[in-house]
Amino acid sequence: MKNIDQKKRNLDDLNPLDTRKEWKLLYYKPGKPGLEEGYKLAGICRHCELKDMCSLPKPEGGVWRCSYYRAFQKKSNLYNHVLEQLEKAKDVVPFDDDICKILTETMNEIVVHFPVKMKDGRVKVLTGYRVQHNNVLGPFKGGLRFHPAVDIDEIKALATLMTWKTAIANIPFGGAKGGIQLDPADFTREEIERISRRFTYALGNNIGPEYDIPAPDVNTNSQIMAWIQDTYMSTVAPNERNRCVHVVTGKPIESGGSQGREKATGQGVVFLIEKWASDHGMNLQGATYTVQGFGNVGSWTARLMKKHGSKLIAVEDVTGAILNKEGIDPDDLAAYVKVHGGVRGYLKAEPIDHVTFFTTKADIFIPCALENQITDATAELLDVRLVAEGANGPTDPQGDKILQRRNIAVIPDILCNSGGVIVSYFEWLQNKRSEFWDLEEVDAKLRKTIIAAYKRVFEAAERYKVDWRTAAQIVALSRLEIVYKERGIFP
Numbered sequence: 001m002k003n004i005d006q007k008k009r010n011l012d013d014l015n016p017l018d019t020r021k022e023w024k025l026l027y028y029k030p031g032k033p034g035l036e037e038g039y040k041l042a043g044i045c046r047h048c049e050l051k052d053m054c055s056l057p058k059p060e061g062g063v064w065r066c067s068y069y070r071a072f073q074k075k076s077n078l079y080n081h082v083l084e085q086l087e088k089a090k091d092v093v094p095f096d097d098d099i100c101k102i103l104t105e106t107m108n109e110i111v112v113h114f115p116v117k118m119k120d121g122r123v124k125v126l127t128g129y130r131v132q133h134n135n136v137l138g139p140f141k142g143g144l145r146f147h148p149a150v151d152i153d154e155i156k157a158l159a160t161l162m163t164w165k166t167a168i169a170n171i172p173f174g175g176a177k178g179g180i181q182l183d184p185a186d187f188t189r190e191e192i193e194r195i196s197r198r199f200t201y202a203l204g205n206n207i208g209p210e211y212d213i214p215a216p217d218v219n220t221n222s223q224i225m226a227w228i229q230d231t232y233m234s235t236v237a238p239n240e241r242n243r244c245v246h247v248v249t250g251k252p253i254e255s256g257g258s259q260g261r262e263k264a265t266g267q268g269v270v271f272l273i274e275k276w277a278s279d280h281g282m283n284l285q286g287a288t289y290t291v292q293g294f295g296n297v298g299s300w301t302a303r304l305m306k307k308h309g310s311k312l313i314a315v316e317d318v319t320g321a322i323l324n325k326e327g328i329d330p331d332d333l334a335a336y337v338k339v340h341g342g343v344r345g346y347l348k349a350e351p352i353d354h355v356t357f358f359t360t361k362a363d364i365f366i367p368c369a370l371e372n373q374i375t376d377a378t379a380e381l382l383d384v385r386l387v388a389e390g391a392n393g394p395t396d397p398q399g400d401k402i403l404q405r406r407n408i409a410v411i412p413d414i415l416c417n418s419g420g421v422i423v424s425y426f427e428w429l430q431n432k433r434s435e436f437w438d439l440e441e442v443d444a445k446l447r448k449t450i451i452a453a454y455k456r457v458f459e460a461a462e463r464y465k466v467d468w469r470t471a472a473q474i475v476a477l478s479r480l481e482i483v484y485k486e487r488g489i490f491p
C-alpha cells in the first residue's frame with residue numbers, strides 16, 4: 001500500500017507535458033499479470049497502452065505505448081489548425097479582412113477555479129473553461145467536455161468550430177465550448193455531480209437559456225446536463241425557474257430533453273454517409289467500415305449503420321483496438337462497452353494494435369474520438385474510400401493533405417457531426433414552445449436540415465473547385481459575412 005501511495009503522489013505531482021523521464025512512470029507493459037490492478041490504483045495509466053506515439057525503450061526492446069501522451073502532445077495545435085483552415089478559405093474567396101479579424105478571435109474566454117469537496121472530506125480546486133467564440137447568428141452553443149487534456153487552447157478551437165458548424169447548418173446559434181480538466185475515472189459519481197454543480201455555479205450568468213446553452217461532449221452525458229439544469233434553475237428567482245429549462249440541451253427526456261438527441265450526432269453522420277454513398281455509387285449493403293471511439297457518437301453511428309447492412313470490422317477506443325473481418329455486432333459491442341468501460345477484452349474479435357487498426361482495409365473510416373488522430377503518421381496507413389468525421393478536429397493539416405493526395409474523400413467535422421447541435425436546436429425550440437415532437441418528426445427534420453447543409457457544401461466545392469473542408473469553411477464564412485455586413489460594426 002505504501003508503494004502505491006508513493007506512486008500516486010508521484011503521479012499527482014506530474015505535469016503531463018514534462019519530460020519523458022517522468023512520463024516513464026506512467027507506462028506499464030501491456031499483458032503482464034498483475035499490472036492492470038496497479039494502474040487502476042494509480043488512477044491514470046489505463047490511458048497508456050496499445051498506442052504508438054511514445055518510444056521509450058522496453059526492457060525487451062520495442063516501444064512503450066500511450067494514447068494519453070499522444071493527446072497531450074498533439075492537442076495544443078488544434079487552435080492553429082482551425083485558424084489555418086480559415087486562411088485557406090480566404091485564399092479562395094476574398095472574405096472581408098475586418099470580418100475575418102473578428103472571427104479569428106474568441107469573444108469571451110471564461111476560466112473559473114472552483115473548490116469541490118471530495119468523498120474523503122478533502123477539498124480539490126478544479127479549473128473549468130467556457131469559451132464563447134461568436135454569437136452574431138444567435139445564442140452561444142456548444143458542448144462541455146470533461147477530460148485531462150482540456151485546456152484553454154483546445155476549448156477555443158472547439159468553440160470556433162461550433163461557430164462554423166451552426167453557420168453551415170443554418171441554425172440560429174453561435175459557437176461556444178467548455179470543459180473541465182479532469183479524468184472522470186478519478187472521481188465517484190457523487191463527486192462528478194458536485195463538480196458539475198459547482199462549475200455551473202461558478203459560471204453563473206455566463207450561461208443561460210437565451211445566452212449560452214451547453215450540451216454533452218466527451219465524458220459528459222444527459223445526467224450531467226440534468227445536474228447543470230437543476231443547479232442553474234435553483235439559482236434564479238422561483239418565478240423564473242421554468243423559463244430556464246432550455247439552459248442546456250442533451251437533457252434526459254423526462255427533464256425536457258428531445259427524442260432522438262442522444263443518437264443525433266451519429267444519426268447525422270449516417271444520413272450524410274448515406275447521401276455520399278448514393279452520390280458516389282457506393283453500396284452500403286455489405287460495405288465495411290471502421291470506427292475510432294465507441295462512446296456516444298461512435299457507438300450510435302455504428303448501431304445506425306447496421307440498418308444499412310454495412311459491416312463494422314474494427315474499432316479502437318482508449319482501452320485498445322479490436323478486429324473481426326466477419327463483422328462485429330455494434331449493439332452487442334455497445335452492451336459490452338457499457339459493462340466493461342471499453343472495447344478491450346471483447347471476445348468476439350481479436351485484439352490489434354493502433355497501427356493495425358489504421359491499416360485495416362475498409363470502405364469507410366469514421367473517427368469518433370478525439371482531435372488529431374489522422375496525421376502525417378496515420379493518414380498514409382488508411383486504406384479506405386471515405387473518412388466521415390464524427391469527432392471534432394480528428395484530422396490535422398498534414399493528415400488532410402495526405403488524404404487529398406491519396407484521393408480519400410472526407411466529410412469534414414463541421415458538417416459531418418452537426419447532427420448533435422441540430423437536434424439540440426430542436427430540443428431548445430420544443431422547450432421554448434412547450435412542445436414534444438416524436439422521434440419520426442425529429443429524424444425527418446434532422447435529415448432535411450443536414451442534407452441541405454451537405455448540398456451547400458457540395459455546391460461550394462463544385463463552384464470553387466476545392467476540397468470539402470475548405471468548401472464547408474467557405475459556406476460558414478459566407479453566412480457570417482453577410483450578417484456582419486448587414487449589421488455593420490457598432491458604433
Ligand code: NAD
Nearest residue numbers: 067217218219293294295296297317318369391392417420
Ligand atoms: P464520449 O466520451 O462518449 O466517447 C469518446 C470515445 O473516444 C470513447 O470511446 C473513448 O474511449 C474514445 N477515446 C478517447 N481517447 C481516445 C484515444 N486516444 N484513442 C482512441 N479512442 C479514444 O464522447 P462523444 O460525445 O462520443 O464525442 C466523441 C467526439 O465527437 C468528440 O470529438 C466530440 O467533440 C465529438 N462530438 C460529439 C457530439 C455529441 O453530441 N456528443 C457532437 C458533435 C461532436
